[in-house]
Amino acid sequence: MRKGEYLGNFELMSLLALMRLGHDAYGVTIATELEQQTGREVVIASVYATLERLQERGLVSSSLGEATPERGGRAKRYFRITGAGLREVREARRSLMNLWKGLPDLKGEKA
């Protein structure tokens, strides 16, 4: 059995958003992606808090981007998933798929 912390729900969703966005993943685009896919409002600071935590665990890397006038001259911080992050996502997917297997369809939708 693997040691270490499990990915939280929001952590996993943030990593998936990074994978979907590729090179254009920064606070606004990540929050928008999460909002579009989940239908819930996302607090931008909580995206940063989550990604900073994932960065401390080596699952995400970040770099400063360009500053634009509409941002008040403040630079964007771009995030990218690392190799370790990808492995963690794969592992989470495998675990979740195993847990879903054999369960009856949830009411109102097909599995």
Place this chain on the structure above:
Amino acid sequence: MTARRPPAIATWIWKHFGCGPNQEAVLGDLAEEYLRKGSRMWYWRQVLKAIPVSVFKEVRSHKRIAARAMLIGWAIWTIFAVMNNPLFFASFFRGNMAGVEIQPRHPVGIWAFLVWVQVALPFLIKMLIGWIVARVDVGIDPTKSLGPKLNVRFHRDLVLLFAASVLLLNILVVGLLLSVADARGYPLIRPLAANAAVSVFAVLLGGSLRRSKNEESSVD
């Protein structure tokens, strides 16, 4: 072209109470999204939710320092609360000033004494506690601290955490009073609420006296 500026007060609040290494990037993102959405309500909601999120994240990353700050703050608070208790004063005067006439001739004297003991001194002590809590991380090398690198503004998180605990304790006291007291206890609620607000303000004011070198140059 006139660019719409985000609510200035909300921005000020985030600059002064927000934490974390990406505080500026968050502000940039908020400004960018505000231009697209144009909703002041959205901006305020984001800032007010962001502050506890960022404080909690920083505190979680440095639990030991946060625990030390809380312990020191509440130890001083408790000692002062015991010493400032009227029963303690009475026993002190009985034991040390036996036979001394302590009733002043001029009523102004006793009022000045009461204002000092009940208002000014507690306020100054709470400010001092805020200042001490903000200095708990002084001397810790940011690069050598346990866990992730210590943020230069971490002392703000400590002060906010302590102020939140003071507020929580006061809310618990008022809640307890409301649940056990009958109508006779209700007049106490207003002074207790005022005391809570003043206590939190004093702690924040004391904590704000410490500013890091980086802040002096980066915060407007």
